[in-house]
Amino acid sequence: MSPPSIHPTAIVDDNTSIGDGARIWHFVHVLANTKIGAGSVLGQNVMVGPDVEIGTGCKVQNNVSIYRGVTLEDDVFCGPSCVFTNVLTPRAFVERKEEFAPTLIRQGASIGANATIVCGTTVGRYAMVGAGAVVTRDVPDFALVVGTPARFLGWVSRSGDRLGKDLICPRTGERYLPSKDGITLSDKVENPPK
Numbered sequence: 001m002s003p004p005s006i007h008p009t010a011i012v013d014d015n016t017s018i019g020d021g022a023r024i025w026h027f028v029h030v031l032a033n034t035k036i037g038a039g040s041v042l043g044q045n046v047m048v049g050p051d052v053e054i055g056t057g058c059k060v061q062n063n064v065s066i067y068r069g070v071t072l073e074d075d076v077f078c079g080p081s082c083v084f085t086n087v088l089t090p091r092a093f094v095e096r097k098e099e100f101a102p103t104l105i106r107q108g109a110s111i112g113a114n115a116t117i118v119c120g121t122t123v124g125r126y127a128m129v130g131a132g133a134v135v136t137r138d139v140p141d142f143a144l145v146v147g148t149p150a151r152f153l154g155w156v157s158r159s160g161d162r163l164g165k166d167l168i169c170p171r172t173g174e175r176y177l178p179s180k181d182g183i184t185l186s187d188k189v190e191n192p193p194k
Helices: none
Strands: 070-071 103-105 143-146 151-155 174-179 182-187
Touching: none
Parallel strands: 070 103
Antiparallel strands: 143 151, 174 182
16 A cells, blocks of 8 residues: 555644555644554544544545544544534533543444534444434444434445345345344345346
8 A cells, every 4th residue: 555645734743643545635633642544534624633543444524623532443434524522511611621521433334414423422333324413322333313313214234225124235235134233234145136
């Protein structure tokens, strides 16, 4: 893989790690002790850190701030202007950095444009958060949530397609089964549609 590409207008503080093939675009600021995984892309005007970990293959679109306490696992998509909070009861005149609540975005999850992820929540593997949704509680693996506050609308596959009652992906033929964390991918693959 090629070395990371960092636009001249980006600011990358000392004590950061940026993986091979990562792309850091215009006016990005990567703060100290932050790790950006190989192949990840940070769009224009993104701020990350300090002390944040972004996995491999993530895409963070324009105008997103990712604060201490937020972790993105591999292959996470953050839509334009989505928001992560870090304190439940903020006040400008009260210091609450010791109250930052951890937020975990699991592998393959997608967060729509202008969605808000309230701190202290986990968005499950391959879950999809609709544009403008406000996530106030944990989202199960492969769940589709929309609205304010975000509510469960159905299930999606790894490819992001809506699943019907049969829990078979219409694009890939992958079969899903109920699990304690939502649904999970079965080892069985049906014949994908032509």
